[in-house]
Amino acid sequence: MSDAYQEFDLTAETAGERLDRLIAARFEQLSRTQIQNLIRDGQVTVDGRAVKASYRTTGGEHIRVRVPIQGEEPETQPEAIPLAVLYEDDQLAVIDKPAGMVVHPAFGHTSGTLVNAVLARWPQIADFSEPSRAGIVHRLDKETSGVIVVAKTRETLEYLRRLFKEREVHKRYLALVEGMPDTPSGIIDAPIGRDPAQRKRMAVVRDGREAVTEYHVLETYADHTLLEVFPQTGRTHQIRVHLAFIGTPVVGDTVYGRRKQAIRMKRHFLHAASITFPRPESGELLTVEAALPTGLQNVLDKLPR
Secondary structure (H helix, E strand, O other): OOEEEEEEEEOOOOOOEHHHHHHHHHOOOOOOOHHHHHHHHOOEEOOOEEEOOOOOOOOOEEEEEEEEEEOOOOOOOOOOOOOOOOOOOOOOOEEEOOOOOOOEEEEEEOOOOOOHHHHHOOOOHHOOOOOOOEEEEEOOOOOOOEEEEEEHHHHHHHHHHHHHOOOEEEEEEEEEEEEEOOOOOOOOOOOEEEEOOOOOOOEEEEOOOOEEEEEEEEEEEEEEEEEEEEEEEOOOHHHHHHHHHHHOOOOOOOOOOOOOOOOOOOOOOEEEEEEEOOOOOOOEEEEEEEOOOHHHHHHHHHHHO
């Protein structure tokens, strides 16, 4: 890294997304003009080569972004932050990420993240993975809790990237929503892209990328419904956008939900409850589950039926 730039490494998790929009979703502090200037000036590379802002991902590419900084900013460093490890073997680990923790370092935010914690717990990961990624190939929103996978070897990292690209990883979420969907089960097939009115938000837009979410009702309450949700694609904020789109926003979501929340929460009620994928060597399916956090369970226990 030069004295004037901080480098960040991303992975294109899905195919067909414009490069400038992908970067905008991760670097909300940068304007569209700033992002396009970085790309034009060669400060953004895809698999080591410069491309245009209109470049569309094929999935799995390594993207490096060099962002100008004021003075020196430290590289991503290991931090001894406690981790709840749900499963671990020689190839990988599955972690229960708490709400409030950012997964990857981003512009102006290089400490206190899951990546910092992973580098301290498994320092050998730094030998083969970009420091700002630390063997993690997917993400959860800051206020979403639950399962997230970490590769502990180079081979497993490439293997997991392929699984995500080919949609062989199946994730199950629990979401408490306002009201009740029109049907007890359904598939929301509505394209998602950057909200033209508010750049920091995503929205269902006609020219967005394919986004598909399946849901099933688990429990009904007087004014709320508990859903299990299965995203079939991996768009930014997909579940929150889709559930708001059908009129049942996630409880506690002040971005896509109601401004005045009936239930006061410091986070939104969205939890990555389980993840299923074939093991790297045997191909045997591995399912790892994360229990609903106590705070969310307490919310359910107090809801009138």
